Amino acid sequence: MKIVLLTGMYPPAGGGAERATALLAQGLRALGxxxxxxxTARTAGDDTVEGVSVHRIAARRAWIGDVLAQSSAARVRWNLxxxxxxxxxxxxxxxxxxxxPELIITANIKGLGGLLPRALRRLPQPHLHVAHDFEPVEPRLLRPGQRADRLGNRVWALVSRLRWGNPEAVVFPSAWLQKLIGAQHVFSGSRQAVIPNPVDVAAVGARIPRPGGEYPPLHGGPFRMLFIGQLEPHKGARWAAETLVGAYCDTPLPTEWTLDIVGDGADRGALDTLAARDTRIRVHGPLDGAAKEERWQHADALLVPSRCLENxxxxxxxxxxxxxxxxxxxxGGVPEYVISGETGWRFASGDVTxxxxxxxTAADPARRSALRWQKLPPLLAPAEYARQVLALVGSTTLGPPLARGGNGGVLDLLPKNLSAFKQEEAHYHDHATHDAADVHQLNALRNRFYHQRIFRHLRPVAPGGWLLELAGGSGEDAAEALALGLRVVETDISKGAVEDAARLLSxxxxxxxxxxxxxxxxxxxxxxxxxxxxxxxxxSLHHAEDPRVVLREVRRSLAPGARFVAAVEPHxxxxxxxxxxxxxxxxxLGKRTDMSVADEEHSGFWHGELRALFIKSDFTDVRVEPMWFTAGFLHYTLEFLTRLLKxxxxxxxxxxxxxxxxxxDEFVxxxxxxxxxxxxxxxxxxxxNTDR
Known part of the structure; x- marks a missing residue:
């Protein structure tokens, strides 16, 4: 299944959220x-990162990676x-x-355009969002003690509800973030789950702990601390380093210690200066692979001294x-995964003492060896993480009778005992010589405007799921579905029409x-x-010998929660x-020869009549929407003049x-x-969703 992941930055750019997105991509790839x-990037270009195709679109203004280093005023202007x-x-x-694609997954989309969530709602593919931060309720950083329900935040949450709507599913890495965003009723109509971030199994290798596994050996010598992350003020690396050397207190850490800092950002220059004065601090810049793993191997403790709320x-x-x-x-969500006495120690953000x-406490080898490690965070390999994420949007499969079909060939699934009415319909369409696209003006805007709504009504289409078009004629709508990345079973009672459709779809x-x-x-x-x-x-519903039988049979063949659309039914x-x-x-004008028996005999449906047909066939959320008022007069006037002028x-x-x-017409x-x-x-x- 082809899946698109949308993210404002992607490794090697970005931080932990971007690495988590990369691990999700790796997990999807591992699942086949x-x-x-x-x-986005400074310049456009496509490349491959660890086997994953990455499509970089040039940022129209400053690239999001550069914006992070700009002043607050510049960032406000950029965000607006x-x-x-x-x-x-x-x-x-x-x-x-x-x-x-068959599925769209969004992560941190800053830089891809603020209107993107709303635009995704117009696509037929299901949309799954992985919420790595609290941007839907606070466009800036939330500081410890700062309330997320102030008036400004409530206004921003309203904007977010209008922008995002309700994606089919939303993944939260922490219950804290789910509660924070849920309190403002953002994503309230989406399926939700808390799934912890994945772990890079390839980097950690066999050292991922098992129950009863060995603890890493305690190092001799000074207490070795490690910081990995963005070197930005809100991440606290500079604050922690200056606190350790005594810049913010009279009594620095009495134990012999070292601090290795891995990363890059606005505070890099100040940290380099500090490291030049104090050799206990070593700034390595961004590292990856074996070089980064070496820092882990020499670490006695990891520092996460954030000055903002973390997810x-x-x-x-x-x-x-x-x-x-x-x-x-x-x-933020840190207490869910860092448990004092079990996996480490927590402290009040910004509190030097x-x-x-x-x-x-962490510097004491006895205290470190006493950690019980009984309440480890769930450690999900990328493939398992991806499996749990995909489970939120589900999937459907094509029924066995059609699984043998192939491109270009036409399966004959007609029963042998067709009624005379159906045989006449099939015969007419088999021998029709007119161009359906021309006769019905399918490429005219007045038609495209409403035909495109078919797929909006059908969304979301479950990943890997198949759509069925009944009485599809020469397949113009099915071709549009294929162009959108969907899978289609194209059918008609006429073999000639289906053969035309097969050529078009191929x-x-x-x-x-x-x-x-x-x-x-x-x-x-x-x-x-x-x-x-x-x-x-x-x-075509009005062509059916018995529309009620069609609706009941369609309903039976649909997966729970799936929709059926009967478009362009005459009033x-x-x-x-x-x-x-x-x-x-x-x-x-003379007698028409390009009309089927059904067109000659059926006058269409009243609004209430059509609605009642769906309701009596046990469909829910029934909608009967209007199509064409002045456009109808335009269409049939042009048809009249075409025939009159031959x-x-x-x-x-x-x-x-x-x-x-x-x-x-939409106004009317x-x-x-x-x-x-x-x-x-x-x-x-x-x-x-729950059938009777």
Missing amino acids: HEPHVVT AELADRRQTAAVIDRVRALR APLVVFEAAARRVPVVAADV AFLFAAQ AVPESAGRFVTATMDAERIPVADGAFAGAWMTA RLYFGAINMLKPLFELV KKKRLAAPLWLEKACAYF FRLPGGRYLAWHWVASGQKP
């Missing part, structure tokens, strides 16, 4: 999926500009569409995996293995119950009148008129009673 990372940056968001969405620092899990005690500020006392880039074509009766769908992640039919108000006036039209091609309206009709439909002026309906319903 195809992860692609879309991120990013909130309304449509072009950056559009660049990201274009890349996502080009990749055609679940990845470095804490890395320390636990190596049985290195942690001396950490008692902030408390910090030195905790460090002195021409869609990267469509191999993602579609099956079959002749099928919509009243008898030969698949197991719950086989499909969604289904739709366009302008009886207009088409009943047209059928009454048919003799007059035939007198002026044009070979349908007459087309200018684009400005198409847009004007679409926007005006919002007025009381306006929906009942529609020429067509788009009806949809959901199969309940």
